[in-house]
Amino acid sequence: MTSGPYFWTTGNAAKAYCLQWIANEVEKRGVDAPLTILDMGSGTSGNFAEFLQANPKVGYIGVEPYALACEAARKLLPQRENIRIVNDLAYDLYGRVITEPVDIVVSFSVMEHVVQRPRYLQTVYDCLKEGGTFLINYDAGHFNPNRDLKEKLKTFLSPWMARLGMEGRYQKFVPEQDFRQWVQQIGFEIVEAKSFNTQMKGLHKRIPSAHQQEHQRRWLEYEEWLNEIVTDYSDADAFLWLSRNFILRK
Numbered sequence: 299m300t301s302g303p304y305f306w307t308t309g310n311a312a313k314a315y316c317l318q319w320i321a322n323e324v325e326k327r328g329v330d331a332p333l334t335i336l337d338m339g340s341g342t343s344g345n346f347a348e349f350l351q352a353n354p355k356v357g358y359i360g361v362e363p364y365a366l367a368c369e370a371a372r373k374l375l376p377q378r379e380n381i382r383i384v385n386d387l388a389y390d391l392y393g394r395v396i397t398e399p400v401d402i403v404v405s406f407s408v409m410e411h412v413v414q415r416p417r418y419l420q421t422v423y424d425c426l427k428e429g430g431t432f433l434i435n436y437d438a439g440h441f442n443p444n445r446d447l448k449e450k451l452k453t454f455l456s457p458w459m460a461r462l463g464m465e466g467r468y469q470k471f472v473p474e475q476d477f478r479q480w481v482q483q484i485g486f487e488i489v490e491a492k493s494f495n496t497q498m499k500g501l502h503k504r505i506p507s508a509h510q511q512e513h514q515r516r517w518l519e520y521e522e523w524l525n526e527i528v529t530d531y532s533d534a535d536a537f538l539w540l541s542r543n544f545i546l547r548k
């Protein structure tokens with residue numbers, strides 16, 4: 299039996315953690331208070347479909363360069379005027395795509411695919427309201443070029459594809475020191491840094507669907523506890539924790 303929070307999407311502890319953070323924020327502000335989320339690299343927007351259905355006052359702008367994913371997102375999301383999908387790379391959006399600064403920006407599993415990283419982070423900063431929050435996670439663990447031939451090829455070919463304008467397939471490790479330096483130079487305050495997605499992420503796929511909510515709850519609880527007792531992190535830990543997760547404030 300499930301007790302505790304309901305997860306809109308399961309299978310990734312970092313995303314579940316951020317979505318829970320957003321659900322708490324909506325509850326704190328009051329469900330009738332309008333709030334807008336900008337989702338950088340939104341894919342099919344599957345993380346937000348159920349959440350937006352349940353929270354009609356929450357506005358959502360998804361920015362995604364892959365046209366087919368945009369089409370799928372438009373079919374998946376509720377049709378209403380405070381929800382839109384923009385088919386574009388998430389660079390220089392303020393004044394062009396975003397005209398009013400937003401309350402929350404999310405970037406889930408995108409940063410590791412972004413070619414121009416400081417420009418991407420500056421875009422987030424420009425789109426946020428003063429005091430607004432940026433929830434970002436990126437995968438560190440699945441870019442092990444030593445793992446198999448497919449990973450080796452992807453890591454080798456994707457920078458060349460990016461030069462030909464195919465940025466969406468790019469993949470490169472995000473070094474901790476670089477990330478911290480970029481966000482601090484731009485002016486973000488680092489409110490929190492955590493790591494998620496131990497090998498329990500792989501196990502989740504084996505959990506029968508009737509138990510996935512409960513498994514997600516126990517998994518997240520376990521990893522939140524791990525974060526309390528293991529507070530140091532270096533790039534060498536990237537294969538223990540598959541995702542880094544930051545909460546930043548403007």
Ligand SMILES: C[S@@+](CC[C@H](N)C(=O)[O-])C[C@H]1O[C@@H](n2cnc3c(N)ncnc32)[C@H](O)[C@@H]1O
Nearest residue numbers: 339340341363364387388406407408411412466
């Ligand atoms: C692993 S998917 C994650 C999708 C979604 N955020 C999620 O959590 O399901 C990475 C996405 O980043 C997008 N992407 C890559 N480079 C991007 C960029 N510069 N700006 C915006 N999106 C980008 C890709 O097209 C892809 O949809």
